[in-house]
Amino acid sequence: MYDILVLGAGISGLSAALHAAEKGLSVVILTKGAKPDGSSNYAQGGIATVTKKTDKFKFHIDDTLEAGAGLCKKEPVNILTKSGPATIQQLVKWGVQFTPNPVNREEFDLHLEGGHSHHRILHAADLTGKEIMRALLCELHKQKNIDYLENCYIKDLICQGEGKEKRCIGAKIIHQKTGEVENIYAKSTVLSTGGAGRIWQYTVCPPDSCGDGMAIAARAGAALQDIEFMQFHPTSLYAPSLKKPFLISEAVRGFGGILKNDKGEEFMNQVHPLHSLAPRDIVARAIHSEMQRLGKPHMYIDLTGHTPKDIRSHFPNIYAKCMEVGVDMTKEWIPVVPAAHYMCGGVLVDTWSRTEIKGLYACGEVAATGVHGANRLASNSLLESVVYAVRAIDNIVESGLLNEKISTPRSNKKERVSYTKSAFWRKRKKILQDMMWTHCGIVRTVAGLNQGLKVIEGLEKEVDAAIKNKETENFYFLEFLNALQVSKMILIAALRRKESRGLHYILDYPNPNPKTKHQSIYLNDKE
Secondary structure: OEEEEEEOOOHHHHHHHHHHHHOOOOEEEEOOOOOOOOHHHHOOOOEEOOOOOOOOHHHHHHHHHHHOOOOOOHHHHHHHHHOHHHHHHHHHHOOOOOOEOOOOOOOEOEEOOOOOOOOOEEOOOOOHHHHHHHHHHHHHOOOOOEEEEOOEEEEEEEEEOOHHHOEEEEEEEEEOOOOEEEEEEEEEEEEOOOOOHHHOOOEOOOOOOOOHHHHHHHHHOOOEEOOOOEEEEEEEEOOOOOOOOOEOOHHHHHOOOEEEOOOOOOHHHHOOOOHHHOOHHHHHHHHHHHHHHHOOOOEEEEOOOOOHHHHHHHOHHHHHHHHHOOOOOOOOOEEEEEEEEEEOOEEEOOOOOEOOOEOEEEOHHHEEOOOOOOOOOOOHHHHHHHHHHHHHHHHHHHHOHHHOOOOOOOOOOOEEOEOOOHHHHHHHHHHHHHHHHHHOOOOEOHHHHHHHHHHHHHHHHHHHHHHHOOOOOEHHHHHHHHHHHHHHHHHHHHHHOOOOEOOEOEOOOOOOOOOOOOOEEOOOOOO
16 A cells, blocks of 8 residues: 555646655556656646746735636635745756746746736746656656556546545556556545546647546545636647647747737737736637637737747747748747637645545646636646645645555456447547537537537436446546536536636626635536
8 A cells, every 4th residue: 555646647746746755655656648648748838936026926916816807715826826936946956947047047037928917937948847747757767665657547536434434545547558457545645637628629638638537536526616617728729730739828928929810900909908918718708709700710929020039949849830830930920729728627625735535635737726716827827736736745744644544445356448439439529529619618608508418418328328238347438427527517517607707708697796606516416
């Protein structure tokens, strides 16, 4: 039995594992794919932290609260911002190399991004996530008390007891290369499985972002919160020839990129006082509205006001990708379109990353800390991932969980899942993704959300048939079931929120409700 089981190997999971290992704890970390894994590796922009004397924690807090549209939890936001400098020091200690200021290399180069009042975004060129993942994985290999298991799919959590006495003692996992099912036990479990962007048809998220962690936590009895708030990034690269979606970082607009329609009109000037630097929810809706008004498949970002040298030096990765699809961003406008990007809600946790189930913690995108409210401020998520991963481990050590004796059931039964009917369940998943984009996208209606639930009802009948025919020990079925359950909870949460706020914009209730509150939802809740 391990001290700590970490489910997921993005920045949050790796930070938790490293912090635990440095405290002498035994750790096993599982990843659905091969390392480096998850959305963290694709994060371009950076990590928001107060580092200059001209900036203050209050300014960062105010910017976060403003972007969160009145739904941020103040204590988690205070913890996040004030933990920033120490978190950066820890990342540097782990080997992360942030881009230095070209004038004074003893300082960090700081970007400005949408919604921020000050330059405070530390970055590693335009591949910040990849650099952090590189450093953390290098550090991980130095630790002798961390086991790393790749290509493992989480089937379910293992819990003992009921109600308030329920305790998580590990997870049932599937070794994807063999189909073998194994129980892994631990005194504490950290869920860091990422988001759910792949539930939507158009997304910049990697294939693994299917909502798996939210689903297994909900099946175990944990509450989810604020899951109606999916952030649609306003600027993914519009390039039908691309096999993988690609994000045009917030930092491009922070560097002076201007949003324009095909006529060259700066349409954001009539939408928000910050123009192209408005918060993401506002920009995404504005682009969506302008596309519909003009009947166009995309809008543009114009960065040609800068020199080619500056553009290539600040955004080498974005420049290379644009050139790959025939767009020279030093001379041409970049075609962009919104896409599902980040889940602001998730598994409900407190300020120590504890879920409602004893022994189960959650951090990173899978968790609902309350930091992001109804809309995430750019580059707060990487900071949150590390801060609340470290806090989870600190609480595990202080809580006494590691001193508890846990009895684990013994079983000689060999379990194995099959990989048949892949086309059948993938087709159903495509139906689900199309429905979520059409009926639970950037702009919503009550009628559309109810229509979405009817689609869910039809898909649930096929799930019931699979259960009746004992066809559930199938990898593609299990993956589809997770996406289906999370999608249904998102639709119900969206119907319950009878107001428009942040990322949740519903035409039937176009105004915010001054008495708004957070919404928790459980697996079998009805509207």
